Amino acid sequence: MTIDIRPVDPFDVAAVDAWWEVYAAALRADRGDDAVLWSLEETRQELRQASAVFERQVFLARLEDRAVGAAGLGLPLKDNTHLADVAVYVVPDARRTGVGSTLLEEIEARAIARSRRTFLAETSWAASAPADGTGHPGVEFGRRHGYALALGDRESVLDLPVAPELLDRLGAGTPDDGYVLRSWTGPVPEDLVAGWAALSSSLDTEAPMGDLDIEAGTPSVAEVGESEELVAAQGRTSFCVVALSPDGQVAAYSQLVVSGDDSSAYQWGTLVRREDRGHRLGMRVKLENLRRLQQELPRTPRVVTYNAESNEHMLAVNVALGFRPSGRLAELQKRIG
Incomplete structure (x- = not known):
């Protein structure tokens, strides 16, 4: 053969x-x-x-x-x-x-x-199966070839629409702390793109990494533009929200990308700068983005997101919004030198 x-x-x-x-x-x-x-x-x-x-x-x-x-x-x-x-x-x-x-x-x-010298791979399975993927074909195949579980993620789904009353309740009590939300659909506005690039490029290392051999990325406005060009070519729609600090810096962001084929929304990232944490900014930007998504594309059936199992804070935010576990994802890694 x-x-x-x-x-x-x-x-x-x-x-x-x-x-x-x-x-x-x-x-x-x-x-x-x-x-x-x-x-x-x-x-x-x-x-x-x-x-x-x-x-x-x-x-x-x-x-x-x-x-x-x-x-x-x-x-x-x-x-x-x-x-x-x-x-x-x-x-x-x-x-x-x-x-x-x-x-x-x-x-x-x-x-x-x-x-x-480092190979990364992913495989997913049902939420009801063991967290370490024992018995799953993708995990077992990886293990036979030298790949180990470096980070375990939870796949979660939020069925839409979310009741406006729940969004209002979760947003109640927002402090008057000088942070301002700004939102848009499509490419990042020119006056925000440098701050967006700086914050989004740190997602891979600011979020829980487990044993992944990943280094911090270098901010690049050109890279943001390249990603936006691909989103447009694919017929996808990007919804973005940032929280601006009192001095006008991008302190937090959240991005939802809606597929032009299945109409589902995918959470591409939510992150708060270290120095701005403790102000509920993660919840604030996610709430604003959900409101805009439901207003502009009310027929969107669901949001799919992935979070490290160890990311207790973001998982708690998602559970409060109504996300339910829908699967598990293993980030596998093999080092050869």
């Missing part, structure tokens, strides 16, 4: 279609209707983007001319250039045939050739 692995040209429509079908089949096999998927067109636009900060490569594995496996390799180009993001997907009836292992060997070799 020969496994044929070939790179996928992002402008080859049929090849990208085949890649996405494998990706979707693999996730649905593990999560069923709860699988959180990027749509085909969202995936296609991401693969086609010429990025200055992140290189993306994808590969398709075939057995007897049938697509049975898909893999992705992501290489940061600006920060954390010791890392490689790896992903492997195999259709259910081709698992345990060597397809996944062969794909992983291929993309790890390519990462090593680019001087990457």
Whole structure:
């Protein structure tokens, strides 16, 4: 049995279609209707983007001319250039045939050739299953190939709409402390983009990291613009709120991105600067963004978010808003040097 692995040209429509079908089949096999998927067109636009900060490569594995496996390799180009993001997907009836292992060997070799020494991967499973992923195919596959659980996340879903009375009650008692909220839809306003870049670039290291080998990012206005270009190309809508400190600095932010395909909203980030914590700013920006989302896109069915299991404060905020656990996600890591 020969496994044929070939790179996928992002402008080859049929090849990208085949890649996405494998990706979707693999996730649905593990999560069923709860699988959180990027749509085909969202995936296609991401693969086609010429990025200055992140290189993306994808590969398709075939057995007897049938697509049975898909893999992705992501290489940061600006920060954390010791890392490689790896992903492997195999259709259910081709698992345990060597397809996944062969794909992983291929993309790890390519990462090593680019001087990457830490590999990161993700896999998700039902909320009712063990927190460490024991027995889950993705976790067990990773363990067999040297990947350990570096950070466990909780996937949560908020069914919309949230009653205005609840939003008002949670926002009651907001102190008159000089912080001002500012919100918008679409790209970050020019006068705020530098502060937005500075705060959002610290999300990976300011949020709980577990054992992840990730370094703080360098703020970049150009990187913010690149992300906004992709959101627009994918037909997504971005809702943003910041809290400005009394001296006018971006002290907190929250961003919701609504898919143009399934209409669901995804929480891309909420963060408060260290020096501004203790003012309920996280709750304040999330409440404002939910109000705007429900006013502007009232048919949005849900919000999906991910938080580290150790992030007790943000989990408590989400529970108060009505989020319910919908799954678990493991951030797996393998170091080779």
